[in-house]
Amino acid sequence: xxxxxxxxxxxxxxxxxxxxxxxxxxxxxxxxxxxxxxxxxxxxxxxxxxxxxxxxxxxxxxxxxxxxxxxxxxxxxxxxxxxxxxxxxxxxxxxxxxxxxxxxxxxxxxxxxxxxxxxxxxxxxxxxxxxxxxxxxxxxxxxxxxxxxxxxxxxxxxxxxxxxxxxxxxxxxxxxxxxxxxxxxxxxxxxxxxxxxxxx
Amino acid sequence: xxxxxxxxxxxxxxxxxxxxxxxxxxxxxxxxxxxxxxxxxxxxxxxxxxxxxxxxxxxxxxxxxxxxxxxxxxxxxxxxxxxxxxxxxxxxxxxxxxxxxxxxxxxxxxxxxxxxxxxxxxxxxxxxxxxxxxxxxxxxxxxxxxxxxxxxxxxxxxxxxxxxxxxxxxxxxxxx
Numbered sequence: 610x611x612x613x614x615x616x617x618x619x620x621x622x623x624x625x626x627x628x629x630x631x632x633x634x635x636x637x638x639x640x641x642x643x644x645x646x647x648x649x650x651x652x653x654x655x656x657x658x659x660x661x662x663x664x665x666x667x668x669x670x671x672x673x674x675x676x677x678x679x680x681x682x683x684x685x686x687x688x689x690x691x692x693x694x695x696x697x698x699x700x701x702x703x704x705x706x707x708x709x710x711x712x713x714x715x716x717x718x719x720x721x722x723x724x725x726x727x728x729x730x731x732x733x734x735x736x737x738x739x740x741x742x743x744x745x746x747x748x749x750x751x752x753x754x755x756x757x758x759x760x761x762x763x764x765x766x767x768x769x770x771x772x773x774x775x776x777x778x779x780x781x782x783x784x785x786x787x788x789x790x791x792x793x794x795x796x797x798x799x800x801x802x803x804x805x806x807x808x809x
Numbered sequence: 810x811x812x813x814x815x816x817x818x819x820x821x822x823x824x825x826x827x828x829x830x831x832x833x834x835x836x837x838x839x840x841x842x843x844x845x846x847x848x849x850x851x852x853x854x855x856x857x858x859x860x861x862x863x864x865x866x867x868x869x870x871x872x873x874x875x876x877x878x879x880x881x882x883x884x885x886x887x888x889x890x891x892x893x894x895x896x897x898x899x900x901x902x903x904x905x906x907x908x909x910x911x912x913x914x915x916x917x918x919x920x921x922x923x924x925x926x927x928x929x930x931x932x933x934x935x936x937x938x939x940x941x942x943x944x945x946x947x948x949x950x951x952x953x954x955x956x957x958x959x960x961x962x963x964x965x966x967x968x969x970x971x972x973x974x975x976x977x978x979x980x981x982x983x984x985x
Contacts, residue, residue, distance in 0.1 A: 614903075614910055618867040626874035634873040642869030646862040649916065650854055658850035663828055665846025666839050670832040721952050728953040736957035737950065745949055745961045749940045750968030755820060756937040762912075763933060766919035774930060775820045776813035777979040778937030785938050785972030792967050796960040 649765050656761040664712055673710070677702040687747065687790065688740050697726035701744055708751035720748060743793040750789035752782050813983060860909055868913035872921075893977060894928045896921075901935065901973055905942040905966065912936070931980040938972035940965075 626635035667673065680702040684691075691697055700723035707716035723744060731738040737745075755775060763771035832839040871877055881895045888895040896918060903911040915932050922929050942965045950958055 611907055611910070614907055615863060615867050618871050618910075621876050622867070622870035622874040624874075625876040625879065626870070629875040631873055631875050635870045638869035638873035639866050642865040643862050645869070645916075645920075646858070646865040649865075650858050650861065654851055654854045657854050658847040661850030661853065662843035662845075662847035663825065665849070666832045666837060666842045667828045668846075669842045670828065670835045670837045670839075672828065672831055717948075720949060724949050724953045728955070735955065737955050737959045737961060741950075741953075741955070742959055742961045742964065745946060745958075746964035746968060748949070749942055749945055749965040750972070751940060753937065755824070758912075759915075759933050759936050762916060762919060763924040763929075766916070766924045766929075768924035768929075771924070772821060773814070773817050774933040774937060776815075776817035777934045777976065777983055779816060779820075780813065781934055781938035781972050781975040781979060784975045785968045788971035789964055789968030792964045793960075796964065 649762070652765040653758075653761050656757065656764070660711075660757045664710060667710070668715070673703065673706050673715075676706045676709075680705060687743055690738075691727075691740055692730070695726070695730065697723050697730075697740075700726060704748065705751070708748065709754050711753055711755055711757055716748075739797045743790070743797065746789040746793045747786065750782075750786045752786050754779065813979075857909075864909050864913040865916065868910070868917055872917050877917075892981070894931065896928055897932055897935070900932055901939075904936070904939050905969060907944070908941040927980065927984055930984050931977060934976040934980055935973055938976060939969045942966065942969065 622635055623632070626632040677699070681698075684698055684702060688698070688701070700719040703719040704716050704723055707713075707719065724741065727738060727740050727744065728734065731741070756778060759774065759778075760771045763774070829839060832842070877896075877899060880899060884898045885895045888898060900911055900914045900918070903914060915936055918932050919929055924930070924933065942962065946958060946961060946965070950956070950961075
């Protein structure tokens with residue numbers, strides 16, 4: 610996907626640049642931007658290293674496991690169709706908690722495990738079960754407590770108060786997840802299997 | 810609205826405090842673990858750096874060519890109607906497809922308008938509450954060989970849209 614996007618962006622830039630007489634600026638931008646990327650990476654190095662360090666402490670201390678246990682009542686509401694004590698619950702909970710803490714790398718492995726174990730109890734292996742749809746919608750609209758990357762970018766470009774966006778982001782991410790969950794709940798009741806989706 | 814500002818100021822200190830105190834109670838060698846984690850953070854940045862250079866170059870070229878302005882003019886009438894800054898239209902279109910390409914566009918906004926401008930703040934909030942859809946869906950569904958994804962895509966798009974709408978309303982309410 611990115612291969613096409615990248616190619617198309619560059620082709621458009623050169624064609625439009627030639628027509629609008631900005632072609633020399635396009636050349637200059639190519640060189641300037643690569644330099645900018647490195648300056649930005651220097652800021653990112655500091656902030657992301659600091660954050661990953663802190664999150665590693667959280668992980669070793671068992672905070673993720675502790676939060677995962679607390680998630681049980683919520684899982685009962687979100688996934689009433691998953692049998693109690695089914696292994697997928699543990700994976701789903703870990704995935705949700707890791708996403709909340711902004712640990713993308715820690716979220717994907719349990720997420721894939723969750724899909725695998727949900728597939729075992731899926732009556733029709735060729736299409737997504739209700740639990741899978743709910744899980745993916747929650748995963749994608751995930752409640753992220755802090756988007757540390759955005760804070761780093763803001764700092765790099767001279768923001769006076771880079772963290773001022775945490776409050777509004779938190780509310781927006783919560784509401785987007787609520788909308789996703791409500792939609793998933795309604796669709797689970799109204800859309801019969803074999804309907805919707807792409808593929809064959 | 811004041812409470813939102815307080816949340817913004819206190820979240821990071823509270824996360825620090827919570828993790829450090831909990832870690833000490835559990836007798837975790839907190840500093841040693843911090844150092845190990847910081848090392849993986851450095852690796853993450855170094856690993857994404859080549860992608861970053863590539864994308865920032867392409868988006869820098871796109872901005873310099875004037876193509877983004879042309880596109881902006883095209884969507885201005887609709888964007889004005891819903892009070893949505895036309896400069897952010899390419900970002901929200903790109904957001905569901907590629908996180909890194911959207912980030913490149915965001916950095917372009919920061920460079921041109923500054924992160925503390927209204928549209929700088931709005932784009933920050935939008936990026937904080939939306940996610941890449943197509944990439945995540947393909948990885949998760951391909952791993953279990955499912956091709957019929959039913960209402961997952963529409964649900965994910967709807968959630969992202971809700972996030973964007975709330976971000977715009979909140980940004981106007983808090984920062985304007």
